[in-house]
Amino acid sequence: MCPTGHGPYTADVPPGDDAPFELGTDGPTSILVGVDGSTTSQRAGWYAAGLARRQGARVTAVYVAPVSAGLAVPAAAGAEAARREADEQTADDMRRRAEEFSREFGVPIVFVAVRGDPFTELRRVADEIRADAVVVGASAHAGHRLVGSLAVRLVKAARWPVTVVP
Numbered sequence: 001m002c003p004t005g006h007g008p009y010t011a012d013v014p015p016g017d018d019a020p021f022e023l024g025t026d027g028p029t030s031i032l033v034g035v036d037g038s039t040t041s042q043r044a045g046w047y048a049a050g051l052a053r054r055q056g057a058r059v060t061a062v063y064v065a066p067v068s069a070g071l072a073v074p075a076a077a078g079a080e081a082a083r084r085e086a087d088e089q090t091a092d093d094m095r096r097r098a099e100e101f102s103r104e105f106g107v108p109i110v111f112v113a114v115r116g117d118p119f120t121e122l123r124r125v126a127d128e129i130r131a132d133a134v135v136v137g138a139s140a141h142a143g144h145r146l147v148g149s150l151a152v153r154l155v156k157a158a159r160w161p162v163t164v165v166p
Contacts, residue, residue, distance in 0.1 A: 027055040028132030028161075034122050034150070035061050037090050040137025044165040045098075048135040049107050057132075058108040061098050062125050063091050064118040087115075119153045126160060135163045 033048035035041045045061060052059045065087035091113035102109040114121045126134055139149040151164040 027051075027057070029055070029057045030060070030129055030131050031057050031133045031135060032060045032062060032122065032126045032129065032131040032160075034118065034134070034136040035063050035094055036118075036137075037063075037094065038137060038140060040140060040165060042137075044135045044137040044163075045101075047163065047165045049101060049105065049109065051133075051135070052109075053105060053107045058110070060110045060112060060125065060129050060131070061094065062122055063094050063111070063113045064121045065091065065113065065115045066118070067116055118150050122150070122154065123157055123159070131160055133161050133163065135165060138164050138166045 028051070031048050031052050033041075033044050035045050048059050048061075051057065065084075091111075095111040095113070098109045098111040101107065112125055114125070122134065122136075125131075134154055136151050136154065138151065151162060154160075154162045
């Protein structure tokens with residue numbers, strides 16, 4: 001009986017009837033984390049990796065290099081080339097860190113670098129890998145209030161649980 005005397009106690013197991021033990025988790029098995037080199041995205045990466053380690057999940061770290069408006073000015077071509085090179089160096093550095101972390105802590109991490117709109121690309125990759133959860137860092141830019149932060153846009157897409165790491 002329930003301690004209050006109102007019927008059977010749900011934790012009671014009939015004598016001789018062993019309840020099966022379930023080994024495993026009900027949490028995510030595929031976690032996507034958005035990374036861009038910022039402090040908040042680094043925290044998001046650590047959070048996602050820790051969650052994956054505890055859950056036995058895999059992580060896909062996605063770096064989205066922004067696309068410029070593409071001005072038709074010859075001087076802008078040189079600036080664009082320099083920016084692409086900087087984006088590639090950033091991606092290479094993040095890839096190296098993801099590989100090191102994966103080896104050191106035994107968390108399977110796949111690094112993906114793409115170019116485009118962060119919301120569109122994160123959503124596309126999350127759908128491709130069938131992500132169970134998305135982790136992103138909180139926006140540190142003041143302008144996100146005008147167009148909506150990446151995190152808010154991902155939450156509004158309502159396709160996966162989204163964790164925003166401060």
